[in-house]
Amino acid sequence: MHLIIEGLNVIRKWIKTEKIPEVLASSYEKAARLAVEPYYRRVAEEIVSSGKTGLLLDLGTGPGYLPIEIAKRSQDIRIVGIDLSAKLIRIARTHAAEAGLSDRLSFEIGNAAGLRFPEASFDMVISTGMLHSLKAPEKVLQEIHRLLKKGGSARIYDPAAISSRINRKKWAASLTSGDKFFLWLYKTTGLHTPIKPHTRIEMIPIIEATNFWKYAIEEEAGEVKILLEK
Numbered sequence: 001m002h003l004i005i006e007g008l009n010v011i012r013k014w015i016k017t018e019k020i021p022e023v024l025a026s027s028y029e030k031a032a033r034l035a036v037e038p039y040y041r042r043v044a045e046e047i048v049s050s051g052k053t054g055l056l057l058d059l060g061t062g063p064g065y066l067p068i069e070i071a072k073r074s075q076d077i078r079i080v081g082i083d084l085s086a087k088l089i090r091i092a093r094t095h096a097a098e099a100g101l102s103d104r105l106s107f108e109i110g111n112a113a114g115l116r117f118p119e120a121s122f123d124m125v126i127s128t129g130m131l132h133s134l135k136a137p138e139k140v141l142q143e144i145h146r147l148l149k150k151g152g153s154a155r156i157y158d159p160a161a162i163s164s165r166i167n168r169k170k171w172a173a174s175l176t177s178g179d180k181f182f183l184w185l186y187k188t189t190g191l192h193t194p195i196k197p198h199t200r201i202e203m204i205p206i207i208e209a210t211n212f213w214k215y216a217i218e219e220e221a222g223e224v225k226i227l228l229e230k
Helices: 002-013 022-035 036-049 065-073 086-098 137-147 168-174 177-188 200-210
Strands: 054-059 077-083 106-109 120-130 149-157 214-220 222-229
Touching: 022 036, 022 086, 022 137, 022 168, 022 177, 036 065, 036 120, 036 149, 054 177, 065 086, 065 106, 065 214, 077 086, 077 120, 086 106, 086 177, 120 137, 137 149, 137 200, 200 222
Parallel strands: 054 077, 054 120, 077 106, 120 149
Antiparallel strands: 149 222, 214 222
């Protein structure tokens, strides 16, 4: 019982923020790893084929698999990955080093609604699966507008169609007893409240509340892709 109470306290501490709770970072990383082949590689190829080069910002980068896949495909892109989870940032840095890409990839803790970078710092901003979890998505979109250079663009995929692409049996088999305990605790104690993703129609007034006036929204198989241009 003491362990359960401690687990609840840990999760309650982190659930107040818009991030993967630290106690779930390990299980999340294992799911993301299985999404590299069926999901992240496709998104990476789409981003590289857009022709954008220079400095790219990945919001909600998690364990860093998407930046790594992008960097593998283009020598002309450098990427800064941002996430609220300190544990996932440590994992992302390790993955970048193992891939021999630390010279072009950097990862740091940060809140997408207010980042340390000066105006017009990035050529492109990307995000997969983060937007629907935000309490004030318009603030994050406005921050993206601030950070983009003139002529820069953003690609936001939400909710990222990751869970439907991974082999759930392989994922379950990869989990430790600790992973399983905290997943069970998170799902059965009422701490996990599913968030309904924004639809295409719902996103329009959110975008139009920002300084973006040139945008497109695509919706396919439950995933909304938002294209923004400054």
